Amino acid sequence: MQLGLIGLGKMGGNMRERIRRAGHTVIGYDRNPEVSDVKSLAELVEKLDAPRQVWVMVPAGTATQGVIDELKDLLSEGDTVIDGGNSRWTDDEKHAAELGIKGIGFVDAGVSGGVWGLQNGYALMVGGDKEHVDRLRPVFEALKPEGPYGYVHAGRVGAGHFSKMVHNGIEYAMMQAYAEGWELLEKVKSVDNVREVFRSWQEGTVIRSWLLDLAVNALDDDEHLEKLRGYAEDSGEGRWTVEAAIDNAVPLPAITASLFARFASRQDDSPQMKMVAALRNQFGGHAVEKKG
Numbered sequence: 001m002q003l004g005l006i007g008l009g010k011m012g013g014n015m016r017e018r019i020r021r022a023g024h025t026v027i028g029y030d031r032n033p034e035v036s037d038v039k040s041l042a043e044l045v046e047k048l049d050a051p052r053q054v055w056v057m058v059p060a061g062t063a064t065q066g067v068i069d070e071l072k073d074l075l076s077e078g079d080t081v082i083d084g085g086n087s088r089w090t091d092d093e094k095h096a097a098e099l100g101i102k103g104i105g106f107v108d109a110g111v112s113g114g115v116w117g118l119q120n121g122y123a124l125m126v127g128g129d130k131e132h133v134d135r136l137r138p139v140f141e142a143l144k145p146e147g148p149y150g151y152v153h154a155g156r157v158g159a160g161h162f163s164k165m166v167h168n169g170i171e172y173a174m175m176q177a178y179a180e181g182w183e184l185l186e187k188v189k190s191v192d193n194v195r196e197v198f199r200s201w202q203e204g205t206v207i208r209s210w211l212l213d214l215a216v217n218a219l220d221d222d223e224h225l226e227k228l229r230g231y232a233e234d235s236g237e238g239r240w241t242v243e244a245a246i247d248n249a250v251p252l253p254a255i256t257a258s259l260f261a262r263f264a265s266r267q268d269d270s271p272q273m274k275m276v277a278a279l280r281n282q283f284g285g286h287a288v289e290k291k292g
């Protein structure tokens, strides 16, 4: 089948390749002409036979909204837009409604697999009407990992991105748990070789996982992570998970703490701990550390 794919970065570039390897035709557009197959979105749409399927794989928020706005004008009734980026799930109903005015279908796809997806396949959590989702089945089959799992039609529009958001919330908490364990092992000098302890956990243990394998890869590159600064960004999914938890009064202590740990990582000094130190000093005369 034919697919238009917009956004050929770390994800979209490899996805184009994996779908092509499965024998489908992919016409890719990126605003970076070095990786793009066509010069414009209009040219991409022109080159596709109707009914068209166009997959958007650009950063969530303004970039995705801009592409969807353009596609709304360029596409026609019967075409389908798939948003595979990490968009906020609450944007999906809006996008489906905006496109639906012209009879253009909308499917949201949470995609997991990162830069390893070309090799391992991409796990897909999909939301949308059955008629739109079923039409895209060959593309999902091409992208998904081999084996029985790795693809789910999770529910109506928004269900794919909601599922991916929760997946990423879990990812935050798992990463934080490995990171905390690693720091404790590194600190306590009775353990001689922390990297080998991590490696030993890769087989047979209760905590083996792909994230653990990746932690070992990282330690093989830089045994004590000395080349890195302890600074971690976030791109929204963790915040939205915590917001959904608050909206639904669901306690998420581990995921929330892991999100807040990232915020703390961005501070050179902690204003709130200055206040804690000042208060201990006020009530108990406890010593404080002064600057300079």
Ligand SMILES: NC(=O)C1=CN([C@@H]2O[C@H](COP(=O)(O)OP(=O)(O)OC[C@H]3O[C@@H](n4cnc5c(N)ncnc54)[C@H](O)[C@@H]3O)[C@@H](O)[C@H]2O)C=CC1
Pocket: 006, 007, 008, 009, 010, 011, 012, 029, 030, 031, 032, 057, 058, 059, 060, 063, 066, 067, 084, 085, 086, 087, 111, 112, 113, 114, 115, 235
């Ligand atoms: N990197 C990862 O591990 C994963 C990323 N995602 C999501 O996939 C989407 C893409 O992520 P990456 O490939 O990592 O980002 P990236 O930054 O590597 O690639 C984004 C690409 O989109 C292009 N682009 C941006 N705005 C555009 C526009 N208006 N028109 C055409 N092209 C445009 C950029 O030139 C760039 O090549 C994001 O929504 C991200 O959150 C989802 C799963 C995993």
Ligand SMILES: O=C(CO)[C@H](O)[C@H](O)COP(=O)(O)O
Pocket: 086, 111, 112, 113, 114, 168, 171, 233, 234, 235, 236, 237, 238
């Ligand atoms: O979806 C992903 C992995 O599953 C992306 O790598 C995402 O960017 C990770 O989230 P964050 O940037 O907030 O750490």
